[in-house]
Amino acid sequence: MLxxxxxxxxxxxxxxxxxxxxxxxxVEAMIRANAQTTAYQIATAAEEPVRxxxxxxxxxxxxxxxxxxxVQQVRxxxxxxxxxxxAHELGTEDVPGxxxxxxxxxxxxxxxxxxxxxxxMKELVxxxxxxxxDVLVSLVVxxxxxxxxGAWAARRITAPVTRLGEALEKLGTGESTQVxxxxxxxxxxxxxGFNRSARALAGSHLEMQTRIREATAELARKNQQIERASQxxxxxLAAASHDLRQPLxxxxxxxxxxxSGETDPVRLQRIGHVRECVTSLDQLxxxxxxxxxxxxxxxxxxxxxxxxxxVFTNVSRDFRPVAEERxxxxxxxxxGLWVHSDFTMLSRILGNLVSNALRxxxxxxxxxxxxxxxxxxxxxxxxxxxxxxxxxxxxxxEEFYQADNLPQAAHRGESRGLGLGLATVxxxxxxxxxxxxxxxxxxxxxxxxxxxxxxxxxSPAQAAVVVNSxxxxxxxxx
Numbered sequence: 001m002l003x004x005x006x007x008x009x010x011x012x013x014x015x016x017x018x019x020x021x022x023x024x025x026x027v028e029a030m031i032r033a034n035a036q037t038t039a040y041q042i043a044t045a046a047e048e049p050v051r052x053x054x055x056x057x058x059x060x061x062x063x064x065x066x067x068x069x070x071v072q073q074v075r076x077x078x079x080x081x082x083x084x085x086x087a088h089e090l091g092t093e094d095v096p097g098x099x100x101x102x103x104x105x106x107x108x109x110x111x112x113x114x115x116x117x118x119x120x121m122k123e124l125v126x127x128x129x130x131x132x133x134d135v136l137v138s139l140v141v142x143x144x145x146x147x148x149x150g151a152w153a154a155r156r157i158t159a160p161v162t163r164l165g166e167a168l169e170k171l172g173t174g175e176s177t178q179v180x181x182x183x184x185x186x187x188x189x190x191x192x193g194f195n196r197s198a199r200a201l202a203g204s205h206l207e208m209q210t211r212i213r214e215a216t217a218e219l220a221r222k223n224q225q226i227e228r229a230s231q232x233x234x235x236x237l238a239a240a241s242h243d244l245r246q247p248l249x250x251x252x253x254x255x256x257x258x259x260s261g262e263t264d265p266v267r268l269q270r271i272g273h274v275r276e277c278v279t280s281l282d283q284l285x286x287x288x289x290x291x292x293x294x295x296x297x298x299x300x301x302x303x304x305x306x307x308x309x310x311v312f313t314n315v316s317r318d319f320r321p322v323a324e325e326r327x328x329x330x331x332x333x334x335x336g337l338w339v340h341s342d343f344t345m346l347s348r349i350l351g352n353l354v355s356n357a358l359r360x361x362x363x364x365x366x367x368x369x370x371x372x373x374x375x376x377x378x379x380x381x382x383x384x385x386x387x388x389x390x391x392x393x394x395x396x397x398e399e400f401y402q403a404d405n406l407p408q409a410a411h412r413g414e415s416r417g418l419g420l421g422l423a424t425v426x427x428x429x430x431x432x433x434x435x436x437x438x439x440x441x442x443x444x445x446x447x448x449x450x451x452x453x454x455x456x457x458x459s460p461a462q463a464a465v466v467v468n469s470x471x472x473x474x475x476x477x478x
Contacts, residue, residue: 012142016135027127031070032100035119038068039102043115046076047105050084050112058085065117072097073118076104079111088118097121160187164194176202251278301342301431305455308337308370308377311347315368319354328358329365337370337377340455345428352421353381353448360446361385376451387442397426397436 042065049057058076062085065074073088097118106112163179170177177198181191255275262268316332323330339346350368357366364384371378388396422436429436429450440446 009139009143009146012139012146016138020131020135023131024124024128028124031119031121031124032098035070035098035100035117036102038065038071038119039100039115039117042074042076042117043102043104046085046115047112050076050078050104051106053084055084059087061085062087070120070123071117072120073116075116076113077116078113079106084113157184157187160191164191167194167198171198171201176205301345303340303342305338305340305458306343307457308335308339308379311343311350312368312370314347315350315354318351319358322355323358323365326358328361328363330354330358331365331367333367333369335370337372338455338457339377339452341432341452345432346452349425349428349432349450350379350381352425356421357381357383357385357446357448364445372454373451375454377454378449378451381448382445384445387444388438388440388446389442393438393440396438397422 042061045061045064046058049055049061062074062076065071066087066089074086075083076085078084097120099116099118101114101116103111104113104115160179160182167177167179178195179191181188181195252275255271255278258271259268262271312332312334316330320330354366354368361383362385366384367380367382369380369382371380426436432452434450434452437449438446439449
């Protein structure tokens with residue numbers, strides 16, 4: 001619109017100004033020419049009265065002059081500059097006008113005087129007003145015409161572009177759309193190209209949706225197959241673990257019966273190997289049964305309030321002899337804190353963590369401690385073992401994974417374990433609505449941490465018993 005209107009308006013104004021100026025100059029020149037002609041006529045008529053010095057006749061001639069159109073004042077002057085006659089319209093003394101003069105013919109071609117005539121500018125003012133009014137009207141008409149033409153042109157260009165923008169917005173939301181092909185040839189070409197692209201995009205979108213639905217259905221089928229296979233595997237593991245433990249118990253009893261009364265060292269060694277294999281198989285089946293129960297969702301937490309020292313006492317009693325046998329120190333610091341959790345699951349978590357820490361510690365010891373952190377109880381199991389590299393800190397919680405950074409376990413003649421302890425710990429922690437945090441420095445040790453919800457003791461008497469209980473550890477590991 002601006003490009004269409006502005007040049008046309010400027011051009012119209014320029015042409016109108018030039019034409020108006022020329023017209024007004026022509027009107028002014030015509031008025032001056034008429035006034036000059038009138039002055040010459042009065043000068044010719046005043047020739048004889050001037051010679052005769054007939055002032056009355058000159059006055060009549062002057063009065064006749066002001067009777068002419070646009071003449072406001074007439075004066076007749078002698079050759080010496082004496083005013084011989086004067087006539088003027090009443091009330092025109094201060095009215096603006098312009099003067100013209102004409103010489104009065106005299107003897108032998110010499111001027112006999114002069115006539116001065118004041119002409120009115122009223123006609124010129126009226127002509128100017130009328131001309132400027134005509135110019136203004138013509139500018140308004142031209143501006144309206146240009147605006148109408150510009151609006152039509154802009155609408156012809158912008159209307160298709162606006163429809164194209166709306167269609168693009170719909171296309172962006174995934175809605176199929178088409179636009180009417182109108183406008184200039186260039187706009188039509190653009191709209192046709194958009195319609196072709198929109199149709200192609202709609203076809204691609206439809207094909208993609210079909211493929212997504214097919215892939216989703218296939219994925220759902222595969223997930224169902226995996227879920228059924230996983231459930232079947234867990235049921236198989238649970239059944240196999242439970243059924244195979246009975247012959248394992250029988251093998252244990254038979255191996256113990258073979259030992260009694262046997263004195264041959266070779267046979268005793270073989271019987272010992274058999275008993276070790278049976279013990280490992282029994283441990284493996286126990287861990288598999290526990291994992292299968294956790295994965296199958298059979299186990300549910302038995303939520304209750306209990307003193308944390310009850311769990312710490314069991315851990316100290318069960319693992320202190322093992323630590324002393326290996327030349328390590330196990331320190332379990334007493335605490336008066338109570339937690340809301342499952343006693344058996346928490347005991348298994350701390351037992352697995354302490355057992356794993358003992359297996360990976362050569363010198364120093366293990367510390368088990370608890371402290372409050374806001375509304376939670378933070379339990380730490382800290383060892384001075386070999387540590388866990390950063391790249392293995394997630395893998396150690398996988399089933400049957402064992403880090404290869406503990407060659408010293410073989411030197412003590414100890415079993416390296418089955419790689420199921422930390423996997424069980426993670427699953428139990430999930431059931432208890434917490435998680436295991438691991439911090440480790442290679443060569444210096446590892447810290448396993450979990451947080452539980454704290455709670456007040458069931459009665460003041462029980463709290464006093466816990467506070468006055470004897471410590472279950474003496475020294476902290478280095």
